[in-house]
Amino acid sequence: MNHLYPIFLKVHQLNTLLVGGGFVGTEKLAFLLKSSPKAQVTAVSREFNEDFLALAKDNPYVTLIQDVYHEKYLGGKHIVIAATDDKAVNRRIHDDAKERFLLVNVADTPDLCDFYLGGIVSKGNVKIAISTNGKSPTTAKRLRQLLEEVIPEDINELVENINEYRKTLKGDFEYKVEALNKLTEGLVSKEKSGLLE
Numbered sequence: 408m409n410h411l412y413p414i415f416l417k418v419h420q421l422n423t424l425l426v427g428g429g430f431v432g433t434e435k436l437a438f439l440l441k442s443s444p445k446a447q448v449t450a451v452s453r454e455f456n457e458d459f460l461a462l463a464k465d466n467p468y469v470t471l472i473q474d475v476y477h478e479k480y481l482g483g484k485h486i487v488i489a490a491t492d493d494k495a496v497n498r499r500i501h502d503d504a505k506e507r508f509l510l511v512n513v514a515d516t517p518d519l520c521d522f523y524l525g526g527i528v529s530k531g532n533v534k535i536a537i538s539t540n541g542k543s544p545t546t547a548k549r550l551r552q553l554l555e556e557v558i559p560e561d562i563n564e565l566v567e568n569i570n571e572y573r574k575t576l577k578g579d580f581e582y583k584v585e586a587l588n589k590l591t592e593g594l595v596s597k598e599k600s601g602l603l604e
């Protein structure tokens with residue numbers, strides 16, 4: 408049983424602190440920016456590797472601070488990701504963040520995470536997040552690849568068209584729900600939709 412509740416964060420209007428500019432820090436920044444190119448990220452690390460620097464370069468929303476972690480960097484942050492290679496430092500980041508009621512992810516310790524970064528499928532306005540409850544990130548990656556293949560590229564057109572239709576509906580809430588459900592009935596029947604072919 409997976410007890411996690413997924414939400415979709417507007418990270419362009421939240422401040423994220425990422426500590427650790429090595430391999431894992433780079434991976435986390437890359438996935439964050441892939442989904443949310445304007446994510447506001449402050450990255451603190453003793454050293455940044457080349458890939459990290461390349462990702463952050465020319466991105467006005469990513470601020471680099473070359474320093475060891477200090478709790479002062481938690482000021483004004485909503486979300487914290489600890490990705491150093493020092494377990495004790497990651498633990499301290501976690502404890503400092505919890506003291507401030509911040510949401511924290513400790514990349515090397517699922518038990519210390521308030522949330523996981525998941526596999527993400529993006530097709531226009533449609534976004535699907537995948538988690539294995541921290542048990543097998545490789546499976547999350549494979550499921551992401553599978554869904555990227557089977558979800559049609561034109562799913563976004565469908566969403567846009569339904570959005571246009573939705574705006575033209577004049578009745579009360581119940582009327583709108585009924586009209587939209589009728590229009591989209593075919594999507595969940597295999598024969599009519601073609602979505603699952």
Ligand SMILES: C[C@@]1(CC(=O)O)C2=NC(=C\c3[nH]c(c(CCC(=O)O)c3CC(=O)O)Cc3[nH]c(c(CC(=O)O)c3CCC(=O)O)/C=C3\N/C(=C\2)[C@@H](CCC(=O)O)[C@]3(C)CC(=O)O)/[C@H]1CCC(=O)O
Nearest residue numbers: 438515517523524525526538539540541544545547548551
């Ligand atoms: C989905 C994805 C998103 C992302 O990174 O943004 C993601 N990991 C990805 C890939 C990946 N990570 C690892 C491998 C190597 C194979 C393996 O070890 O399994 C591969 C596969 C590969 O790279 O091929 C190693 C690894 N990962 C974690 C640990 C620590 C531990 O488990 O103890 C270790 C061992 C470190 C070590 O042994 O030293 C922990 C976490 N990784 C998570 C997310 C969270 C749980 C997500 C969930 O609920 O499923 C969680 C808990 C915390 C977090 O990071 O949020 C991204 C795929 C994105 C994509 O391609 O779509």
Ligand SMILES: NC(=O)c1ccc[n+]([C@@H]2O[C@H](COP(=O)([O-])OP(=O)(O)OC[C@H]3O[C@@H](n4cnc5c(N)ncnc54)[C@H](O)[C@@H]3O)[C@@H](O)[C@H]2O)c1
Nearest residue numbers: 427428429430431432452453454475476491492496514515
């Ligand atoms: N969640 C995942 O997907 C995942 C995947 C692989 C590994 N891991 C784990 O993540 C951890 C990090 O691994 P890595 O490969 O990125 O290591 P790395 O050596 O490439 O990077 C570590 C970074 O942390 C920085 N750092 C170290 N101490 C610091 C401090 N006190 N303050 C600020 N920065 C500091 C270093 O300068 C370096 O940039 C390891 O514990 C590893 O087991 C997690």
